[in-house]
Amino acid sequence: MGLLTYTSKRIILSALVILGTISITFFLSRVIPSNPAALWAGQHPTIEQVKKASEMLGLDKPLYVQYFSYVTNLMQGDLGVSVRFKRSVLWDILYRLPATLELVITSFIIALALGIPLGVISAVKENKLVDHLTRTVSIAGASIPVFWLGIVFKIIFFGTLGILPLTGRLSIETTLYNPITRITGFHLIDSLLTGNGPAFIDALAHLVLPAVTLAAYPLGLCTRMVRATMIEVLRENYIRAARASGVSENTIIFRYALKNAIVPAFTAIGLSFAYSITGAFLIESIFDWKGLGWYLTYALSAIDYPVIVGVTIFVCIFYVTINLFLDILQTVVDPRVKY
Amino acid sequence: MKPLLSVRNLVLHFDTYYGTVKALEGVSFDVQKEEVFGLVGETGCGKTVTSLTVIKLLPENAMIADGEVVFKGESLLDKSENEMRDIRGKEISMIFQDPSTSLNPIFKIKDQLVRVILTHQKISKQEAYKKGVDLLKSVGLPDPERLMNFYPFELSGGMQQRIMIAIAVSSNPDLLIADEPTSNLDVTIQAQILDLLKKCREETKASVLFITHDFGIVTEMCDRVGVMYAGNMAEIAPLRELLTNPLHPYTKALLLSIPTPSKRGKKLHVINGMVPDLLKPPTGCRFHPRCPHTMDICKTKPPPVTKVGKDHLVSCYLMENGDTKFE
Amino acid sequence: MTSQTPVSRLMGKRRFGEAKIIVHVLRSDPLSIFALAVIVLLVFTAIFTPIVAPSKTGSIFLPPSLSHPFGTDGLGRDLFIRVLLGARISLMVGILVVALSLLIGCPLGVIAGYFRGTMVDEAIMRITDMFLALPPLLLAIAIAATLGYSLTNAMIAVAISWWPWYTRLMRAQAASLRERPFVEAAKGLGVGEIKIVFRHILPNSLAPIIVQATMDIGSAILLTSGLSFLGLGAQPPTPEWGLMVSRGRSYLGSFWWYATFPGLAIFVTVMAFNLLGDGLRKALDPRLRIKRRLF
Numbered sequence: 001m002g003l004l005t006y007t008s009k010r011i012i013l014s015a016l017v018i019l020g021t022i023s024i025t026f027f028l029s030r031v032i033p034s035n036p037a038a039l040w041a042g043q044h045p046t047i048e049q050v051k052k053a054s055e056m057l058g059l060d061k062p063l064y065v066q067y068f069s070y071v072t073n074l075m076q077g078d079l080g081v082s083v084r085f086k087r088s089v090l091w092d093i094l095y096r097l098p099a100t101l102e103l104v105i106t107s108f109i110i111a112l113a114l115g116i117p118l119g120v121i122s123a124v125k126e127n128k129l130v131d132h133l134t135r136t137v138s139i140a141g142a143s144i145p146v147f148w149l150g151i152v153f154k155i156i157f158f159g160t161l162g163i164l165p166l167t168g169r170l171s172i173e174t175t176l177y178n179p180i181t182r183i184t185g186f187h188l189i190d191s192l193l194t195g196n197g198p199a200f201i202d203a204l205a206h207l208v209l210p211a212v213t214l215a216a217y218p219l220g221l222c223t224r225m226v227r228a229t230m231i232e233v234l235r236e237n238y239i240r241a242a243r244a245s246g247v248s249e250n251t252i253i254f255r256y257a258l259k260n261a262i263v264p265a266f267t268a269i270g271l272s273f274a275y276s277i278t279g280a281f282l283i284e285s286i287f288d289w290k291g292l293g294w295y296l297t298y299a300l301s302a303i304d305y306p307v308i309v310g311v312t313i314f315v316c317i318f319y320v321t322i323n324l325f326l327d328i329l330q331t332v333v334d335p336r337v338k339y
Numbered sequence: 340m341k342p343l344l345s346v347r348n349l350v351l352h353f354d355t356y357y358g359t360v361k362a363l364e365g366v367s368f369d370v371q372k373e374e375v376f377g378l379v380g381e382t383g384c385g386k387t388v389t390s391l392t393v394i395k396l397l398p399e400n401a402m403i404a405d406g407e408v409v410f411k412g413e414s415l416l417d418k419s420e421n422e423m424r425d426i427r428g429k430e431i432s433m434i435f436q437d438p439s440t441s442l443n444p445i446f447k448i449k450d451q452l453v454r455v456i457l458t459h460q461k462i463s464k465q466e467a468y469k470k471g472v473d474l475l476k477s478v479g480l481p482d483p484e485r486l487m488n489f490y491p492f493e494l495s496g497g498m499q500q501r502i503m504i505a506i507a508v509s510s511n512p513d514l515l516i517a518d519e520p521t522s523n524l525d526v527t528i529q530a531q532i533l534d535l536l537k538k539c540r541e542e543t544k545a546s547v548l549f550i551t552h553d554f555g556i557v558t559e560m561c562d563r564v565g566v567m568y569a570g571n572m573a574e575i576a577p578l579r580e581l582l583t584n585p586l587h588p589y590t591k592a593l594l595l596s597i598p599t600p601s602k603r604g605k606k607l608h609v610i611n612g613m614v615p616d617l618l619k620p621p622t623g624c625r626f627h628p629r630c631p632h633t634m635d636i637c638k639t640k641p642p643p644v645t646k647v648g649k650d651h652l653v654s655c656y657l658m659e660n661g662d663t664k665f666e
Numbered sequence: 667m668t669s670q671t672p673v674s675r676l677m678g679k680r681r682f683g684e685a686k687i688i689v690h691v692l693r694s695d696p697l698s699i700f701a702l703a704v705i706v707l708l709v710f711t712a713i714f715t716p717i718v719a720p721s722k723t724g725s726i727f728l729p730p731s732l733s734h735p736f737g738t739d740g741l742g743r744d745l746f747i748r749v750l751l752g753a754r755i756s757l758m759v760g761i762l763v764v765a766l767s768l769l770i771g772c773p774l775g776v777i778a779g780y781f782r783g784t785m786v787d788e789a790i791m792r793i794t795d796m797f798l799a800l801p802p803l804l805l806a807i808a809i810a811a812t813l814g815y816s817l818t819n820a821m822i823a824v825a826i827s828w829w830p831w832y833t834r835l836m837r838a839q840a841a842s843l844r845e846r847p848f849v850e851a852a853k854g855l856g857v858g859e860i861k862i863v864f865r866h867i868l869p870n871s872l873a874p875i876i877v878q879a880t881m882d883i884g885s886a887i888l889l890t891s892g893l894s895f896l897g898l899g900a901q902p903p904t905p906e907w908g909l910m911v912s913r914g915r916s917y918l919g920s921f922w923w924y925a926t927f928p929g930l931a932i933f934v935t936v937m938a939f940n941l942l943g944d945g946l947r948k949a950l951d952p953r954l955r956i957k958r959r960l961f
Contacts, residue, residue, distance in 0.1 A: 246424050246428030247455060256443055282892060
């Protein structure tokens with residue numbers, strides 16, 4: 001099987017998985033005891049208005065018709081319309097997405113930049129004091145409830161030390177005096193692109209706490225994974241043979257062993273990236289970070305079901321795509337994996 | 340003549356959760372210049388561990404409790420890790436039993452071969468690459484240029500072992516340690532690899548410490564042989580001498596148990612009992628529980644090494660009345 | 667060795683010797699001992715607090731003091747007692763969620779792994795993939811939003827999104843064990859397939875499952891408290907830790923203890939389980955049993 005066939009097979013399978021998810025979410029959402037038509041019709045609607053809204057939303061049609069139209073709409077990229085905001089759900093999602101991505105990507109970079117070296121050191125000095133300390137720290141990282149850590153950080157850094165901002169992505173001053181022109185939606189990138197120095201610093205300051213909080217779990221996970229795989233690899237015969245041929249220890253650890261170790265750790269680390277998306281949702285609610293998670297949390301309290309369903313599906317598709325990407329990447333990076 | 344490698348009274352222990360494994364109990368032997376010394380014994384008798392001690396590639400829980408290892412007049416046990424790294428691959432090389440796991444699977448041949456060459460020789464990358472190609476050719480590999488870009492798993496066991504040999508001899512070592520290099524290969528390939536090793540040895544004048552459990556290979560390759568049992572060196576002698584005049588009861592039993600056509604139809608000779616548990620080895624001579632000639636003194640302390648004849652060393656109380664003690 | 671001894675009994679003998687080594691290794695790892703101690707303490711707390719604890723109240727929002735070690739909450743309830751009560755809830759949550767996931771996931775996984783490559787395997791794996799594709803938190807949110815907000819529903823949600831992991835794990839184990847000689851031997855002796863699956867393969871696959879399950883008890887607590895934090899899980903007045911943290915959130919600046927201590931409890935608990943799981947992994951892996959020096 002060539003790479004192309006393998007990829008197509010995986011794509012089809014992923015599509016089936018997504019379809020299954022959509023179906024499950026759809027039927028779940030239709031069971032929610034809410035009245036979207038009333039919600040749509042606004043405050044204190046009359047029965048007439050509710051009926052009209054119901055018609056417009058297609059709620060009076062039988063369930064399977066609704067399902068069918070929903071799925072076909074989905075194929076065309078139409079995720080429905082938010083009942084409360086009366087805007088396209090997809091549009092809202094895309095508007096909010098960069099905020100979440102900015103958070104997740106930054107935290108992930110922190111996690112990898114710290115986690116991989118820590119994992120390597122831990123493995124090389126296995127069972128020595130350094131290893132025990134690193135192990136404890138990394139397990140701690142994986143055990144801390146992310147919402148609590150955020151709160152604690154807020155108390156320490158804002159409450160007591162007063163050095164970092166409390167919530168939001170930007171301070172009020174910046175939005176008023178140095179507004180960032182939206183190009184990509186990523187405040188850091190946009191402010192750099194437009195040469196908006198003070199806004200960049202402000203955005204960065206706001207990014208620090210949420211990103212570091214979010215990084216705790218992937219950091220712990222990454223350290224442990226890298227440590228585990230490195231230990232395995234360092235035990236292998238080819239490492240011993242390389243040592244027997246006199247190659248320097250640094251080369252053996254950082255060039256040979258690390259590459260061997262990253263490959264299996266890859267999938268796990270990649271999965272934690274997707275997992276971080278959901279962690280980000282919690283963080284967003286604590287730090288008032290207006291990303292996808294914030295959007296979803298609002299929808300949950302208002303029971304705006306197109307939004308709930310829409311975001312769920314979107315995240316699922318994202319998740320599945322990442323999985324797919326990881327699988328394909330692994331076959332490329334590891335020459336031994338046969339497809 | 341001063342030996343190339345001289346090992347005296349090597350005592351090695353392993354620290355494990357199950358207790359202390361007394362792997363080597365006073366192993367002594369010499370390897371002369373330009374000779375092939377065979378280290379023979381059953382699995383688990385300590386042959387591999389001895390060779391790993393020579394190049395100091397032991398796991399962390401290993402403790403060299405006593406003994407010395409002298410190579411070209413210098414004590415290896417005193418050397419630092421950095422100094423050892425200079426020696427490994429350049430003056431002493433080692434090839435291992437399973438070639439398929441001894442090569443890094445996600446790096447191409449050229450990456451691994453060239454890097455070793457560059458580690459010990461101060462030449463440019465291109466020169467190293469060219470040397471690599473020449474080396475591959477000299478070990479009998481066809482189309483070496485193409486081979487450089489292959490991954491190890493794409494090659495057969497025989498080819499992998501040839502590459503290992505190429506890497507090992509790339510800097511013309513004085514001593515080549517071969518740890519059962521053919522045990523994982525087909526018999527036909529085995530013969531080829533053995534021929535290759537002979538050829539290498541002739542061309543580079545290197546000595547070979549050849550570890551094996553197969554007496555057939557011993558007869559083909561070795562000049563002198565050391566027989567090990569349960570962490571002890573039982574007997575050392577030139578090949579011919581050992582085969583015609585084995586003195587240690589273990590050696591005798593080993594040779595008797597090799598199936599040959601002349602023994603057809605008769606019951607195979609076996610050595611009664613089992614290899615001892617090295618956590619609690621037998622007192623005195625470690626072979627005494629299985630020896631048909633055990634005496635009381637055998638259970639007290641390990642027998643001294645006795646020199647019999649010109650070049651024949653035996654560690655057995657039966658030889659006590661022999662010639663001068665071994666220094 | 668007699669040829670009459672049934673295969674599994676031989677394995678049983680080996681396992682007993684193994685058990686002694688496992689305990690020995692665990693005992694020598696200070697972190698594991700610490701973790702075990704914490705967990706024992708927790709279980710103790712869980713069992714005895716509802717029985718012996720006095721229902722102390724004081725004025726609202728008292729800072730930590732001798733009489734109220736964790737302070738009081740917005741209704742004047744002693745936080746220390748509430749946190750201790752929460753231990754029971756969290757432990758139950760952790761154990762039940764993992765038990766449920768195991769119950770669903772393991773048999774499916776063993777069957778899939780043993781019959782690897784067949785339709786049975788494919789079918790099970792496709793379903794598993796479908797559930798695996800859902801990020802646990804999200805599925806939990808969706809289910810909780812549908813079935814209503816309660817701790818039980820949150821637990822069900824987590825279990826539903828978790829069983830696929832065990833299936834995958836078991837499948838890998840079963841698939842590799844299937845190739846081992848003792849399975850062939852059992853088949854040769856005429857042992858039926860079902861019996862092989864459940865009497866031989868299942869027990870031998872347990873090691874990584876035990877490790878994973880131990881750590882998952884912690885993760886389950888983490889996840890369900892997260893759901894409670896969002897309001898999708900436990901509802902007031904349940905003394906659930908995540909819920910308490912979310913309540914305390916509004917009073918961060920002035921009454922920091924309200925949010926801090928319950929969260930600390932979660933942290934310590936989850937960490938204990940993770941440490942124990944990690945120690946178990948070390949103990950159960952024979953290759954990791956080399957004693958090494960500390961420096």
